Amino acid sequence: MGALGRALLWLQLCAMTRAAYKLWVPNTNFEVTANWSQNRTPCSGATVVFPADKIVSVLVREGHSISDMLLPRDGEFVLDAGAGFGAAAAGRDPDCGAGAPALFLDPDRFSWHDPRLWRSGGAARGLFSVDAERVPCRHDDVAFPPDASFRVGLGPGAGPARVRSVWALGQTFTRDEDLAAFLASAAGRLRFHGPGALSVGADACADPSGCVCGNAEVQPWICAALLQPLGGRCPPAACRDALRPEGQCCDLCGAIVSLTHGPTFDIERYRTRLLRSFLPQYQGLQVAVSKVPRQTAGAEADTEIQVVLAETGPNGTGDAGRLARALLADVAEHGEALGVLSAAARESGAPVGDGAAAGLEGSGTRAELAGGVAAGLLVLLLALLAGALLLSRARRFRWNRRDETAPAPFVTPLGFNNPVFDVAGSVELPSALQVENSRTSRSYFVNPLFAEAEA
Template identity: 30%
Template sequence: MKFQSNLMLLIFIVETASCFYKRWLPNTNFGTPLNWNAARVPCGNDQVIIPDDSPTIILNSNSTIGQLVLPLNGMFVLGKNNILSFSSSSNDPNCVNSGQTVEFNATYAREWVDPANWCLVDSIDGPCKNDIPLLDSERIPCISDDVIFPAGNSYFIDFGTNMELTINSMRFLGKTYSTNSFETFMTSEYGRKYFRSYRSDESRTRLNIKRRPCRDPASCECGNYKPAIFRKICEMHSPLCKRPQCKQPVRPTGHCCNICGAVIKSKFESGFNYETFVNQIKQEFLKNETGIELVVSRIDTSIQLTLMDPTGDRSGDVAMQIFRDIQTDIKRGSQKYIFSEVEIKISGDDKSKISTLPPSSSSSSSSSSPSSTSTNTKTSASVGTSTTSTSKMITKPTAKDHLTAFNSSSSTSSTAAHGLTKIGIIEIILGGLALQVLLIIVVILYRRGKLASFADHVRMNPIIINLQKRFVNQDSVPMEDLPNANFDNDGGFQNPMYGTSTHQSGKLDYLTNDSEIGGEASNERAFDNPLFASNQESLFEDASKISPALTMNPVYDPNELQDSTI
């Protein structure tokens, strides 16, 4: 029997040590200074006004005022053994500036998802433990947390809309509730004074009270990092984020603000123990460290370590030590930590923290690049190499050496760091493909003997003909009357662009010197070239005016040839 008593005591201690309480902070009490527009509690002969839209107000201490104006529809509760007195004069030496009109201004509901409305405590009546660092999503009640609304206070709470909230237990005004009983209380006439009412077009938030503490050795996740809840948490808290004192800060999963430091995520396997792991990290890496905050969170099937300090320098160095140790353990079979994957991201622009990791025997011989910190690369050796190695765990646990090194800024590839962007690479590839297609078409036309007909088809295209008339034949001479390279110059046609020798069939020789152009030529075929001057009144206008034997001299003045372009 003695053994059973000791065993029961041991179980109680373990459960109490692992239990978290989240206590609600705001209230609508009469004695809270922030609830009044004068930022002080009414006293002396003050005239006190409580507006019509005010929630329930409780008087939990003796008070003296001059006058009290109550709302038409509201609730003013006198606490047990508390007295409210009225006086036309102020005899209280502690009441400063009495005789004023003081109005209650805590008439709006406080949001459940606002981290500023909660504090972490280790007992129902214990003080807030503000020295314990938490992620923003963990500062409001999590799945395994016990929620406390202390008795002797009045509240006005907004659960928000369209959310599914889950907690372990609910203690409201000294009474413990289940999911159904708390829903009944919220919709009762008395309970509605404590909660914001919903409009007809709003979707109610459901609060699930599971009343089942976490018994998983790997810990239980908070669950508030999921989008529907986390988005509303950050809407409330993000405006309060401080500007980080480091370049390229990082942001842990479940946190609304950027931080200076590092985030390590490790995928755990069966047999992992959360408390053992946390103790190992504290004893081996943080025992002699000061100024570094550590937050260890479960995110789905991974454990996230968040280390931060004002500049991120020291926490980044310690994170690299932890990361190397986890990576080494994975390569050896993961007997120490029982992790199968690990990844890290570090704030700051000091890329040597990543690139100087010692290479593994299984890694490729490629050297690490400083630009690797801005990429998401999983490797089997050091961060910065591009070698990927994955070994699956079958009978004996072997290592899945996955490593990701990245910073919080937008990821860019190592190619982009050398001046060539991904878009540029895509354009080059598409251009090469287009060129290959064009070459294939030309080869097909050539083999089928249709290349010449295709060229003729292109040449006879109306667009090509129009361009030729505009830029080549500016004098609008009929195309059939223009000289060409296949002209049989039996008549001694003198063209300034070609040679003077007669009987040239098939091709004409170009002259490189104007002095080689002959002087006179006899135009036996009566062809009048528009490039030469003649005594004709109108070229080709009247065929009878064309002399059958016309002698003409070539003109060499460029000014006279400016209207004719060859």
């Protein structure tokens, strides 16, 4: 049985024993373009340079023609069948650019604590893990690729990374003595480095309600590795009052449902219930379900089931809140059968930049100010319309009077320009006319700031 066949058999045994497992993703293969400075494998006739002060193991699968190669201080080349190196004149390949050397990137850049470098085996669609649980937990089985070379940094040495077992180079390590001997060997030193330690021997999680991951102590290093490409800072959440679940490095938008469980609770059965009965109705959500520590007031540390409902779209749809309320209703109806004693939920706020939400969540002063401004604009608009109507009628009235009498001489008005009533329409009416109009249904506005001399 080949190495790949043994790996598949080992993973099947993990599934049968309900043990979770994590797969290491990156490698140091020669043909992987991401391992080279130009993001491509060396051209024919290129100069190949490996970091002189590094140790590296490189798997070579194909034949390559190069002009020069600078080897590292220590390392190995593992040649696959038909692989090798041949000599070629420099600059032979016209697509090789200006002939710059091909630099192999730092093989020590891959850290055990980086969540991006692990993949969970058997993860169902719609499920995700919080950041601390993306790195191998103490009850997990760990597998390294059987058909690739790799190099793993074990961290700063704050505490040993402890897992259930390690599968590497076709061997399974379940005892610390065997693993320690491998790490001290030439093959082990080529693939694992750093002051950190790796330990095995933990039992598989035998509790149907789940087990705590156990990465709380190393979460600062997990978050540092995860956020390194972002300058060590979390991106801003796209919602107000964002939530940070236990084990997560940054805030997220959605909801968190906390379950207090009894002895009959089965975490795998509950995950299956979420996937089949609830999640299909909410396509924009991802769910993480795990057991986490909980510190209760005046009591020793306890545990609870954390259900994280994360919004995946750029603008929150509110589905996380609706699903959280649906889960609370489900617990109220079926909690006893599920082994759930109680449930509580928290929701994030409205999306950032949503005008309607901002108006609802704004302060009372802002709301009153906005309402006052709107009311003022409405009053001003009505005043303008009324003034225009009155001026029109006033002009017609004076026009009729000018037909009967001689036009009055123009006198420059005093005061300031009234934005509602123009100068021509703000003529002081004779007292008799004022009295007459006050007795009829029609009225006219007389502006006391403007006057015209009587004809």
